Amino acid sequence: MEYTNTVAASKITMSQLMLPSHSNFSGKIHGGYLLSLMDQIAFACASKYSGCYCVTASVDTVNFLNPVEIGELVTLKASVNYVGQTSMIVGIRVTSQNIQTGKEKHTNSSYFTMVAKDDKGNNVAVPKLILSNLQEVRRFYEGVERVNQKKKLQDQEKILDYSSPQAIENLKNYNVILAL
Numbered sequence: 001m002e003y004t005n006t007v008a009a010s011k012i013t014m015s016q017l018m019l020p021s022h023s024n025f026s027g028k029i030h031g032g033y034l035l036s037l038m039d040q041i042a043f044a045c046a047s048k049y050s051g052c053y054c055v056t057a058s059v060d061t062v063n064f065l066n067p068v069e070i071g072e073l074v075t076l077k078a079s080v081n082y083v084g085q086t087s088m089i090v091g092i093r094v095t096s097q098n099i100q101t102g103k104e105k106h107t108n109s110s111y112f113t114m115v116a117k118d119d120k121g122n123n124v125a126v127p128k129l130i131l132s133n134l135q136e137v138r139r140f141y142e143g144v145e146r147v148n149q150k151k152k153l154q155d156q157e158k159i160l161d162y163s164s165p166q167a168i169e170n171l172k173n174y175n176v177i178l179a180l
């Protein structure tokens with residue numbers, strides 16, 4: 001029988017009350033703490049989907065859209081959006097709610113690439129992803145695009161000769177002073 005799983009089966013929601021011990025010097029919740037929560041839910045989501053221990057291979061841009069206050073309830077939602085052979089892209093959305101007023105704000109979103117491992121630490125194949133609706137199809141194609149963009153960026157980094165006369169000349173378009 002084919003080794004499969006659904007997006008729905010990968011879904012996880014996690015909520016946590018923000019305590020004073022999670023705050024930074026300005027009294028807001030520390031961004032690093034939120035990143036750690038995002039890594040935890042990415043791990044849980046990928047492990048739940050694949051049935052394996054998983055490691056974080058990469059974290060895409062994480063924008064901090066709104067500060068989180070002490071006493072707010074932070075909720076993270078995650079699902080597997082894309083699978084390769086051994087990797088999975090987990091989409092994560094973070095919101096924060098003032099419990100007294102009920103007012104909710106979107107604080108972060110990001111995509112974590114997780115890789116499944118076997119007991120010996122070797123990368124291992126993940127289940128084929130069953131896409132059950134058009135939203136899941138859209139998210140899958142967004143994952144395809146992320147993988148392609150990353151490959152393109154890696155190729156460009158290999159091609160760029162930063163010491164070429166053109167590259168040196170081009171620096172005048174930036175806010176830098178060349179002092180070699």
Ligand SMILES: CCCCCCCCCCCCCCCC(=O)SCCNC(=O)CCNC(=O)[C@H](O)C(C)(C)COP(=O)(O)OP(=O)(O)OC[C@H]1O[C@@H](n2cnc3c(N)ncnc32)[C@H](O)[C@@H]1OP(=O)(O)O
Pocket residue numbers: 039040043053054055056057058083084085086087088113115123150
């Ligand atoms: C025993 C039970 C205990 C339970 C206890 C629970 C504790 C619960 C605590 C929870 C807390 C959270 C826990 C989080 C888990 C960590 O925090 S893990 C720590 C941080 N991460 C690491 O240490 C990973 C270290 N790196 C590696 O292991 C390997 O380099 C990697 C990332 C798996 C890549 O494997 P590789 O063999 O070098 O490379 P390769 O075969 O080219 O790539 C394999 C796949 O990864 C993809 N990939 C590789 N690099 C990248 C990249 N940079 N970007 C995107 N994709 C990539 C490839 O495209 C490929 O995808 P597929 O085509 O197979 O789908």
